[in-house]
Amino acid sequence: MxxxxxxxxxxxxxxGVLANRAQLDAIREQFLDTPFDGHAVAALLLFEQSFGFSAxxxxxxxxxxxxxAAMAKEQGTMGNAPAAAIFRELGDRHxxxxxxxxxxxxxxxxxxxxxNEAPII
Numbered sequence: 001m002x003x004x005x006x007x008x009x010x011x012x013x014x015x016g017v018l019a020n021r022a023q024l025d026a027i028r029e030q031f032l033d034t035p036f037d038g039h040a041v042a043a044l045l046l047f048e049q050s051f052g053f054s055a056x057x058x059x060x061x062x063x064x065x066x067x068x069a070a071m072a073k074e075q076g077t078m079g080n081a082p083a084a085a086i087f088r089e090l091g092d093r094h095x096x097x098x099x100x101x102x103x104x105x106x107x108x109x110x111x112x113x114x115x116n117e118a119p120i121i
Contacts, residue, residue, distance in 0.1 A: 068090045
């Protein structure tokens with residue numbers, strides 16, 4: 001982890017939170033007293049934060065997934081089925097991670113909003 005990105009909670013704080021799930025549920029409920037669900041609240045809290053995600057993170061994951069796909073094909077061609085399977089599995093995980101990160105980001109400028117979708121503020 002880069003030196004300028006500190007853990008969100010200390011080891012002791014995580015231990016306390018994880019030991020008291022009722023308190024965690026109560027904290028979540030407080031944040032969900034909005035028109036947004038938990039996924040939306042997470043996206044809003046991460047938006048433009050140094051510890052949040054960026055479009056570059058999505059692009060990096062997509063590129064790694066493409067590399068894994070190429071390596072899976074190469075390994076398959078060479079007859080190395082176990083290595084090909086590992087690269088396919090890794091590529092799938094990177095694609096899934098890219099989708100999860102992208103879901104936390106605002107749409108890119110080229111994504112038109114559906115005509116029936118009004119801004120919520």
